[in-house]
Amino acid sequence: MLRIATWNINSVRLRVDHVARFVAEATPDVLCLQEIKCTADQFPRAAFEAMGLPHLRVGGQKGWHGVAIASRRPIADGPPLDVCREGHARCVSAMVEGVEIQNFYIPAGGDVPDRKLNPKFDHKLDFYERLTAEMATRDRQRPLVLAGDFNIAPGENDVWNHRYMSKIVSHTPLEVETLRRLQAAGGFADVVREQIPEPVKLASWWSYRAADFRKSNRGLRLDHLWTSPGLTPAVAKGSARIHDDVRAWERPSDHAPVTMDLDV
Template sequence: MFRVVTWNINSVRLRIDQVARFVAERRPDVLCLQEIKCREGEFPADAFREMGLPYLRVAGQKGWHGVAIASRLPILDAPKLDVCREGHARCVSAVVSGVEIQNFYVPAGGDVPDRALNPKFDHKLDFYERLTAEVARRDRSAPLLIAGDLNIAPGEFDVWNHRYMSKVVSHTPIEVETLNRLQATGGFADVVRDAFPDPRKLASWWSYRAADFRKSARGLRLDHIWTSPGLTPAVAPGSAMIHEDVRAWERPSDHAPVAVDLAL
């Protein structure tokens, strides 16, 4: 089996011990990280080599954003989907074991869900529109995996309160429509939701404001792994999951890792 994990780590240097523990316990073959919050030269490459993930692709930025792919197996170059109009480090790509992996940290979009009033929200939707146009040019039969913090919780059961959250950035109708359009354009399978169909409540992010994230139960499913029609048949039944327990570790990221196994 070939295990792929995506995780918004919220500072890779600050949480390198959590990463090492996770890698030792869950044995990912490929780890896609978002919000690494460092430049390429500051990325803790030696620590990843010690973990057994020596092959790296890093797109860094000082203090903000940043994405990385770490792999047990050799990495080949993949097309760079440069869809961020602001030039942020939000996209990184690789080919591992014949699978193209595109790792994204999509803009959060600010607080006001209005493109005219909020440039951050306009940027978020523009990011999606550019990515959708790129996907439309792709061959669906090619093995492609999209992973990352997509910053949209698409379904009624991906938020703690659908009615309330429909007015809040991350679950507004225009965002959900935009995400669904991208998914439909590529014919992507949402591997976690397929493994746990509605009405099962799912979340991968919980605010730090809650002293006990499980008790407050106000999570959002913002982190996703999608597979193209050419890859979806390789998804191992029952393997897709959210590692919610990691959110309870000491000094955690506010996101939990999301994983899937592929039979390649």
Template sequence: MRLSIASWNINSVRLRIDQVIRFLDLARPDILCLQEIKCQNGEFPRKAFEEAGYPHILVTGQKGWHGVALVSKLPFETNEILPFCRRGEARVQGIKAAGIDLWNFYIPAGGDVPDREANDKFDHKLEFYERLTAYLKSRNPDAPLLIAGDLNIAPGENDVWSHRQMLKVVSHTPPELEAFANLMDAGGFHDAFRELWPEPQKLFTWWSYRAADFRKSNRGLRLDHLLINPALKARITSPIAAIIHDRVREWDRPSDHAPIQIEFDL
């Protein structure tokens, strides 16, 4: 079977529901993982997704901020919410579809000061990574797994507009790069985007709202990821297609993140 999975930090699903439906019509993923939905469960626009052909919906919302959601053409089983977020915020979802575990994450951004003692938000972010990494080390490695979402770290030198300047900015500091590398090692994860666009090509999924023309300034970061573990990679029978839908960032009143998508045959 052909399976297509997309991920998008939408920065308010109710504000941008028309854009989400437009994207679904354009990209036609089987499953869309959303982050930063900024609504409670009962406020999620379910009807719009059902009418678009995505009747299977999982919403993990909270009042005001954060929140993740998953909409699917395929039926799925819901897994327990894993305790990676010490604050109990709506940042984690887990399902099983087509025999694959899929985890949808909105990992904390970490605030502005890259110091664990001076900035509790930064400590919270790194602890989230530490908990996730420790869990992966104890998880059955033979179980296929895909991690999707806004992981809020740009892990490589060419995943940021300037490696040198970003080393002191939260999202690309040395402690975060180490945390991401530890996560990749613990899961043995495969990054299809870097396989298709190897270093030193720049890859971005996020551009600041402050830029009048995001393409002209192009000061982007690759914060959004779709990671495949070895057990899933072994089941894939075709080359993996990977797409950053950066044109969506050109739409009217867009999210600051672009959707990303992978497709493969099982």
């Protein structure tokens, strides 16, 4: 069994104790992190070795962005992807137990959902278009996981209010369509939503603006684990989980970890 977790940690150095606690409690074999907000040489490698995740691939950037994959099991380099036109550290890959893992921190897209008026939104859609073109060339039977903060909540029950959020970046019809094209290009399974079908409301992100995130309950499901057709049969039934309890920890990330198990 291979347990894979994805988590936008919002500064790995600031929250390394949170990571250690989560790893101890949830026992992931592979942890995909986003927004590590440090360069590769600043990454707290010793702490990850101590928590039993000594095998690392880190794509770092000073002060912003940054992604990492940490594993209990030996890892090899995965195929690199050139999908970020700005050269940000937003993608890192690895091979673990024969499974290719691509970990993404996809651009949020700013506030205005218009490609011509908002370069950040254009960058977000360009990132998706490049990734979609890449996935359309892949062998669907190759074991592949797409993980990370995709910054799009696709379904009506992946946002706290569909009508309101349809006008807000992260759930606009154009973004949802863009995400669906990527999913279709590789025949990917959205593991969490397949195991917890609609109309159940799901979220993995809640704004810091609310003192009590559960009370305000204005969440979005931005964090995803997708599997290729060749890997989807290996996903353990009932294993997908959003660890929303972690969002209630002291000084948390605004994202909760998401996990699934693979029978590989």
